[in-house]
Amino acid sequence: MRTITTIGLDIAKSVFQIHAVDAVGQVVIRRQLKRRYVLAFFQKLPSCLIGMEACASSHHWSRELQALGHVVRLMPPAYVKPYVKRHKNDATDAEAICEAVTRPNMRFVATKTPEQQSCLTLHRTRHLFIRQQTSVINATRAHLAEFGIVAPVGRHGVEQLLTIAADANDKRLPEVARACVTALGAQLRMLKAQILEFDRMIRAWHRSSEASRRLDDIPGVGPALATALVASIQLARLSAKKLSSTSCGQNNYALARRAASQKWA
Secondary structure, three states: OOOOOEEEEEOOOOEEEEEEEOOOOOEEEEEEEEHHHHHHHHHOOOOOEEEEEOOOOHHHHHHHHHHOOOEEEEEOHHHHHHHOOOOOOHHHHHHHHHHHOOOOOOOOEOOOOHHHHHHHHHHHHHHHHHHHHHHHHHHHHHHHHOOOOOOOOOHHHHHHHHHHHHOOOOOOOOHHHHHHHHHHHHHHHHHHHHHHHHHHHHHHHHHHOHHHHHHOOOOOOOHHHHHHHHHHOOHHHOOHHHHHOHHHHHHHHHHHHHHHHOOOO
8 A cells, every 4th residue: 555644634523534645645545434443543554644623622633643653733624625625525524634734834723732721621611601690690680570670780789689589578579480580599609609619720720830920910911811821822922022012911812812712722
């Protein structure tokens, strides 16, 4: 069999697609591969260039394949799309990835470490809980408004509503509705406690990271944004000149917001 030099790997949950070519671009292998056979397949190959789209689980597979001695390059899916030649499917995606990874002007995504991904998981879970907290507060206000019970906007207003719901002597609220609002109050307290715990974990991660502590010196950047930046951006890009610039605070703020929300980050 001809020597494989470049592989386009289209990853998925269960069935992966491989498109492998030799040094002159001739197709050597074009096949599907079940998840449990992926590492065994690449263990048998000599070191080669492997391209993947930077999407869900791509950083995990990049680390695994690099450990086998291969060179792995991750690319944003939007940069791979122009190389799809015909109707989109797994085979054409793998072929497009194989072509795109060899382009000299292609932009690649740095493989994240497990620590970086853990920090991003922390930020995204905290953000999810904050959205859930807002949803519970809005539901509580809406339900009680149906019975003519309202309170001022803000944290103290929500506490007033929950106090009213807990007062069995207040006859404005039927028992069934009272039980529902009480359950929402318990859910809200649990969410608040968990968000505070996430904040504590972010501060601890911040204190353990030198790069994050350096970013914290920039005006407008605190532990939350600093940790999101360090987890989202290749550390080599955080140069001393950029870190010492007082004019880049707003740019880093916007960059952290975008980086923390990127699905492929």
